[in-house]
Amino acid sequence: MELFIIFISAALVNNFVLAYFLGICPFVGVSNKLSSAISMGMATTFVMVLTAIVSWLLYNLILIPYSLDFLQIPSFILVIAALVQFVEMVIKRVSQPLYRALGIFLPLITTNCAILGLALFGSMREYSFAENVVFGVGAGAGFTLALIIMAGIREELDLADVPKPFRGAPITLIVAGILALAFMGFAGMI
Amino acid sequence: MKKQVSLSKEYLKGVWENNPILIQLLGLCPTLAVTVSAINGLAMGLAATFVLVMSSLLISSIRKIIPNQIRIASFIVIIATFVTVVDLVMKAKFPDLSKALGPFIPLIVVNCVILGRQEAFASKNNPGRAFLDAVGMGTGFTIALLVLGGIREIIGSRTFFGLQVLPDQYEPWLIMILPAGAFLTLGLLLGISNMYTDRKKRTEHESIIAHYKRVGREDIAEQLEVK
Numbered sequence: 535m536e537l538f539i540i541f542i543s544a545a546l547v548n549n550f551v552l553a554y555f556l557g558i559c560p561f562v563g564v565s566n567k568l569s570s571a572i573s574m575g576m577a578t579t580f581v582m583v584l585t586a587i588v589s590w591l592l593y594n595l596i597l598i599p600y601s602l603d604f605l606q607i608p609s610f611i612l613v614i615a616a617l618v619q620f621v622e623m624v625i626k627r628v629s630q631p632l633y634r635a636l637g638i639f640l641p642l643i644t645t646n647c648a649i650l651g652l653a654l655f656g657s658m659r660e661y662s663f664a665e666n667v668v669f670g671v672g673a674g675a676g677f678t679l680a681l682i683i684m685a686g687i688r689e690e691l692d693l694a695d696v697p698k699p700f701r702g703a704p705i706t707l708i709v710a711g712i713l714a715l716a717f718m719g720f721a722g723m724i
Numbered sequence: 725m726k727k728q729v730s731l732s733k734e735y736l737k738g739v740w741e742n743n744p745i746l747i748q749l750l751g752l753c754p755t756l757a758v759t760v761s762a763i764n765g766l767a768m769g770l771a772a773t774f775v776l777v778m779s780s781l782l783i784s785s786i787r788k789i790i791p792n793q794i795r796i797a798s799f800i801v802i803i804a805t806f807v808t809v810v811d812l813v814m815k816a817k818f819p820d821l822s823k824a825l826g827p828f829i830p831l832i833v834v835n836c837v838i839l840g841r842q843e844a845f846a847s848k849n850n851p852g853r854a855f856l857d858a859v860g861m862g863t864g865f866t867i868a869l870l871v872l873g874g875i876r877e878i879i880g881s882r883t884f885f886g887l888q889v890l891p892d893q894y895e896p897w898l899i900m901i902l903p904a905g906a907f908l909t910l911g912l913l914l915g916i917s918n919m920y921t922d923r924k925k926r927t928e929h930e931s932i933i934a935h936y937k938r939v940g941r942e943d944i945a946e947q948l949e950v951k
Contacts, residue, residue: 553903555757555903555906556753559753559836604808606830608804647831650834699919703911707907707911711911714903715899718904
């Protein structure tokens with residue numbers, strides 16, 4: 535039950551994009567086509583789950599026992615960068631079509647603040663291992679959901695008559711604002 | 725050889741012309757998240773500016789010994805070091821502010837403004853220019869955060885830097901300090917800044933046409949009007 539609440543909270547109530555503003559860059563940048571939004575969402579979720587596992591192990595088995603937690607920021611970012619590189623190599627070997635679909639998005643994920651945010655939140659809230667993994671899955675699902683909804687809206691928005699200065703990023707942000715309002719409706723769930 | 729830009733221009737381009745938030749749309753995550761009040765915006769802006777200036781200085785001074793293949797990784801390690809410094813200082817000196825900004829101080833590491841400036845500027849220029857560029861970009865970033873935080877604080881909780889500026893009769897718009905308010909305010913701000921830039925470009929264009937008409941070159945004026 536505890537785990538389920540963490541999942542719902544990360545995916546809907548405290549959605550990473552719409553409540554914590556993490557991962558706004560890909561949210562604005564990649565959400566103009568539905569197909570690339572789905573690929574980006576999948577790639578990010580995948581890396582998020584791996585990060586949740588690895589960062590928990592690193593933090594609780596190495597940094598805390600040796601009281602090195604002041605090295606948290608550099609070590610997390612290095613682990614994430616290495617992880618992304620590793621995932622890229624594995625996917626390239628295992629599945630060429632998947633690599634072609636995710637290829638360009640993977641390097642971008644390194645500088646996606648949602649991933650580092652996930653690792654930092656996990657260590658700040660002192661989650662157990664299982665909780666941290668569920669948190670990663672939930673955050674990834676929430677990110678993918680927000681990205682897909684946004685891409686769907688933006689495909690329609692291309693046909694709308696938007697005032698010229700508001701075309702592009704400004705209208706995207708305003709739509710995101712309305713979407714964030716809608717997501718606030720989930721707040722009553724926990 | 726590339727024409728050298730004057731030093732003051734190097735500084736000023738970050739403040740308005742290439743403002744990291746309003747024009748380049750970089751570093752939006754902290755921008756939206758922390759600007760519930762002017763003081764938070766200012767603190768975040770200054771913290772990011774410090775990291776940006778220090779890492780630009782360091783990276784441009786050692787730019788010739790960083791091997792090209794691992795430059796991104798080296799930049800990130802240097803940035804992460806300065807972010808750790810800021811994070812620990814904030815925790816020790818301003819515990820309240822540090823709590824309010826939460827994980828967003830550590831998240832300066834992945835702020836694309838900072839990495840972007842290292843890659844685009846500091847790694848190719850001498851420390852003096854890199855310093856000016858970083859201070860300029862930092863100023864632009866801080867001003868944008870301060871404006872955004874100020875607007876949201878005044879409308880959303882009728883105060884500015886904690887001082888009440890609107891009368892009690894004014895009902896605060898709660899939405900402005902909620903996440904949705906951040907998106908809406910920044911969206912409107914971007915739209916207005918676009919409108920201003922467009923208008924400026926148009927008047928410039930019209931004055932050029934008027935000039936050609938004055939000197940009797942109707943043919944060039946007509947060509948320009950078509951554009």
